[in-house]
Amino acid sequence: MNLDMIEAAAGRLDGHLRRTPLLSSPFLDDIAGRRVFVKAECLQHTGSFKARGAWSALSAMDPDLRRKGVMGFSSGNHAQGVAWAASAHGAPSVILMPADAPALKRANTAALGAEVVLYDRATEDREALGTTLATERGLTLVKPYDEPLVIAGQGTVGLEIAAQAAEAGVTEAEVLVCCGGGGLTSGIALALEGHAPGLRVRPVEPEGFDDVKRSLAAGSIQSNNRMDGSICDAIVTPRPGDITFPILSRLCGPGLAVSDEEALRAMALAFLRLKLVAEPGGAVALAAALLRTEEIEGDTVIAVISGGNVDPAMFNRALTSYGSA
Amino acid sequence: MNLDMIEAAAGRLDGHLRRTPLLSSPFLDDIAGRRVFVKAECLQHTGSFKARGAWSALSAMDPDLRRKGVMGFSSGNHAQGVAWAASAHGAPSVILMPADAPALKRANTAALGAEVVLYDRATEDREALGTTLATERGLTLVKPYDEPLVIAGQGTVGLEIAAQAAEAGVTEAEVLVCCGGGGLTSGIALALEGHAPGLRVRPVEPEGFDDVKRSLAAGSIQSNNRMDGSICDAIVTPRPGDITFPILSRLCGPGLAVSDEEALRAMALAFLRLKLVAEPGGAVALAAALLRTEEIEGDTVIAVISGGNVDPAMFNRALTSYGSA
Incomplete structure (x- = not known):
């Protein structure tokens, strides 16, 4: 897994994925006490960065294998990414999804052309289920993060951040990334190591997870x-x-963790100040940038909003709790 | 008022205003029955296109006059644009605003550095009030739309649409624009006349207005x-x-009008499918694109979301009424 693979993925993604904007607001700078830039990856196709990794994997597949179909397991964003990229490549897709995933994500995944299979997140082993299903149907598994082609696709976010930070005159900053299994975070870290070594990645997660x-x-x-x-x-x-x-360990600064309430507050601030829809898991990096200011170094922070696939009820909860300016 | 003035404004805006993205979603294409592109001008600085016209006017002013200060009258978006552009140019600003303007717009305008003066929209003549105030304090009035420098600034949206449509391979389309006094609509129409003559502008307004x-x-x-x-x-x-x-009359197709409920439905669809926050007045063009399909010609429509400065309660109303996928 290296920078060359990310740059190759960028070539395959060109013209199909969006170069999402790097936004800012003086109101957010005031809250954070430093300059805040926001990489609005919620504006990506399918509403999250996952479309990049899925496209990277699908576009690099052997055409005969691809024609048989692909499979993904995901709480929803990777699912939508795989369904979207598979449809665009003319490949069938099967998505194994936890039964408690937001309704919007389930509906979108099906609407994007995938067959959705549900499982119980608490009691079933999704990796084992996925492997069985893939073997039975001759599908190729597109892993959500621990797969070099997927990491390479997510890493294109880092290539864009490097270029956009340079355009904004930023050479040193902490780059906060919403982190699950680490595909996006490690991809960005590799891209920045090569193209913007003054930018240091720090993963952000929910407290307790x-x-x-x-x-x-x-x-x-x-x-x-x-x-x-x-x-x-x-x-x-x-x-x-x-x-x-190993990539995270070599390249990242210490991780941060935020509460659910901090994530909701960041969602409300993204609504008010950036006119962006962020989902809770996609807002944790912005939450840390705005609300964990004493844990961050330097005069500039870049936060990735990684997704915006949130049910209206959850979004209303954020606005009702924290939507007053 | 001509294309040269828009191109000159684009030069003054360069590096200060955002080139907002042109977005799309297969879900919106399905609803409209044709290709839909959305110019996400709600992502502009201050949350609306008004920052462009204000910057265009402020950046072209005589520095001595500018130092004395500027004045604007506005329901809120022009206000924020003028306050933001004035602060960036080191000029004081006074904003005359209707007393029933959304709380968020009032608060933002003040936070951006302006002095806010309220008036009654139903009983007072804002033009007369504004002229008096400007004369008394030696302020230069920045009109919200009927001013060539402001139209030139708004017209830069049209230059971007022309370039982005060409990048997307679109040479013929109807371009729906949220229309108040016509500054944005006429500016876009002039820009497209020069750079994308196959794109025809149509103004969209609220029913009854x-x-x-x-x-x-x-x-x-x-x-x-x-x-x-x-x-x-x-x-x-x-x-x-x-x-x-006269510009609208020469260049635009017939106007469209949508109901408040249609605007709210478009806000919910922008939330669900684009991860964008649109305000009601900023969503009428998207509403027409998605819901007045029989009044639109051709296989491609481009809708401008002109602003996103909406109070949380109004946004919740849109999601509660129309947020189910």
Whole structure:
């Protein structure tokens, strides 16, 4: 897994994926006490960065294998990414999804052309289920994060951040990334190592589901004790990946963790100040940038909003609780 | 008022204003029955296109006059644009604002550095009040739409649409623009006349406040009967401008009008499918694109979301009514 693979993915993505904008607001700068830039990856096709990794994987597949179909397991964003990229490549797709995933994500995944198969997040082993299903049907599994082609696709976010930071005159900053299994975070870290070495990545997770933070602190892979109970469904994963963790360990600063309420407050601020829709798991990096200011170094912070696939009821909760200017 | 002035404004805006993205979603294409592109001008600085016109006017002012200060009258978006552009140019600003403007717009305008003066939209003549205030304090009035420098700034949206449509391979389309006094609409129409003659502009207004639609149909300037009672506060104006109307009349197709409920439904769809926050008046063009499909010609429509400065309660209303996928 290296920078060349990310640059090759950028070539395959060109013309199909969006170069999402890097936004800012003086109101957010005031809250954070430093300059805040926001990479609005919620504006990506399918509403999250996952479309990049899925496109990267699909576009690099052997055409005969691709024609047989692909499979993904995902709480929803990877699912939509795989369904979208598969449809665009003329490939069937099957998505294994937890039964408690937001209704919007389930509906979108089906509407984008995938067959959706549900499982119980608390009691069933999705990796084993997925492998069985893939074998039975001759499908190729597109892993959500621990897969070099997927990491390479997500890393194109980092190439864009490097270019956009340079355009904004930013050469030193902490780059906060919403982190589940570490595909986006490790991809961005590799891209920045090559193109913007003054930008340091820091993973951000939900409190109580901070396996990456604890793994970085321990120097070895640590697991979460549980898989349910967070509103940040998009980034709750059992543990960092075997491919992603060594990259994170080598390149990232310490992890951060925020509460569900902090994520909701960041969603309300993204609504008010950026006119963006962020989902809870996609807002944790912005939450840390705005609300954990004493844990961040330097005069500039870049936060990735990684997704915006949130049910209206949850969005209303954020606005009702924290929508007053 | 001509294309050269828009291109000159683009030069003054370069590096200060955002090139907002042109977005799309297969879900919106399905609803409309044709390709839909959305110019996400709600992502502009201050949350609306008004920052462009204000910057265009401020950046072209005589520095001595500018130092004395500027004045604007506005329901809120022009206000924020003028306050933001004035602060960036080191100029004081006074904003005359209707007392029923959304709380968020009032608060933002003050926070951006302006002095806010309130008036009654139903009983007071804002033009007369503004002229008096400007004369008394030596302020230069920045009109919200019937001013060539402001139209030139708004017209830069049209330059971007022309370039982005070409990048997307679109050479023929109807371009729906949320229309109040016609500054944005006439500016875009002039820009497209020069750079994308296959793209035809059509103004979109709230039902009951469709002065531009009726003026175009009559061939002469018509007024609205009332100024209150719409949730689309951003685009309720007494009548088309003396400068904007001849441009609209020469270049635009027939106007469209949508209901408040249609605007709310478009807001919910922008939330669900684009992850964008649109305000009611900023959503009328998207509403027409998605819901008045039989009134639109051709296989491609481009809708401008002109602003996103909406109070949380109004946004919740849109999601509660129309947020189910």
